[in-house]
Amino acid sequence: MPIDLLLNNISKYIHLTEEERSVFKDYLQPKSFKRKQFLMHEGEVCKYSAFVTSGCLRGYTVDKNGIEHVLSFAPPDWWMGDMYSLISQKPGILNIEALEDTETITLSKTNQEKLYIAVPKFERFFRILTENSLVANQQRIIDNLSLTAEERYGLFCKRYPTLIDHLPHKQIASYIGVTPEFFSRMRNRRLH
Amino acid sequence: MPIDLLLNNISKYIHLTEEERSVFKDYLQPKSFKRKQFLMHEGEVCKYSAFVTSGCLRGYTVDKNGIEHVLSFAPPDWWMGDMYSLISQKPGILNIEALEDTETITLSKTNQEKLYIAVPKFERFFRILTENSLVANQQRIIDNLSLTAEERYGLFCKRYPTLIDHLPHKQIASYIGVTPEFFSRMRNRRLH
DNA sequence: CGAGAAAGATGATGTAGGTTAAGAAATGAG
């Protein structure tokens, strides 16, 4: 059951009673996306966060030259959303697209707020989730400031081994912050 | 009173009773730092977060070539800490230093945990704080991926006008991700 | 399974920003 993946994930941080679990479930809604389908486009207000149970999502921006920049991937067991738009309820900056057929469990912004009131423990859960995400983002900033592209690629391979042979190279290149051409050259160098 | 700055800050996100406010105060400890004094060095476990009421702090890492990279500044009304170390209680990666004589109100990790239990509302406060911080960090990643150094400098000026004529140029250069030499050239170009 | 599209590789050339070095200006401890 996909929802077990989510409940299991949550149980790492907070303990839920059977009652609370059932309240929580009522607030959720499963959503499926076909490859290349979008969860949201920039300029729209983000209305829910999505927990991936199978497949993979990517969130990216498009710069003034039309070049895409990947902010994050969401393989199974990860949450995805346009954080900025979710919390401000203003038009978002991210495009979120399914890289392959993807199953998610979504929690709408309104239900999330209801959940905080019905089961305050979830304040804690999402606080911890956000803290972890913040730390990962801070580390990425430091990496971007202090490492070469090649070193960042090495780190990516180490940190996300499952993603490496799963994603198109150009997506990884974009996440790391180089062009597909340079990425190709880097990889060739690595194989001596 | 410095603590009013903090209470005022908090009241933007949650409402506290007189009772709760007083519990909160009991968990706090004021700490002063002289210019160039360190709150923590990398490799130490971070034991508290600091809310700045006057002065300014900076958090930075040192790369393998000995070059410093500024992750964040904390002027008055901002929190500072090594998030990674605070939540994991493992040796931290940041050096946190006072850029000038600085007054802070600190909340130890242990008191923060007690606070969550004594006044659960603070789960919400710190969740929101962390969410905002996450959004700012995501934006910085996007900026680093998609803008030139000159554009990032422009943004910095717009977003942190008070910091601009307050901080040594080399610190801003480091935050933006360029060398002091290039920063100097950029600034000259701007003045035509 | 086959055609069209997308992804990847490779070479030639361009450029944003780094490095090194040295002098000028600002700053702060005594």
Place this chain on the structure above:
DNA sequence: CTCATTTCTTAACCTACATCATCTTTCTCG
């Protein structure tokens, strides 16, 4: 106030990575 230290500027040269163009390989969806 002053000298030592740190910060800032300028200039010549260098390199990691981008761009552009072309070709090959791999998908994908009818």
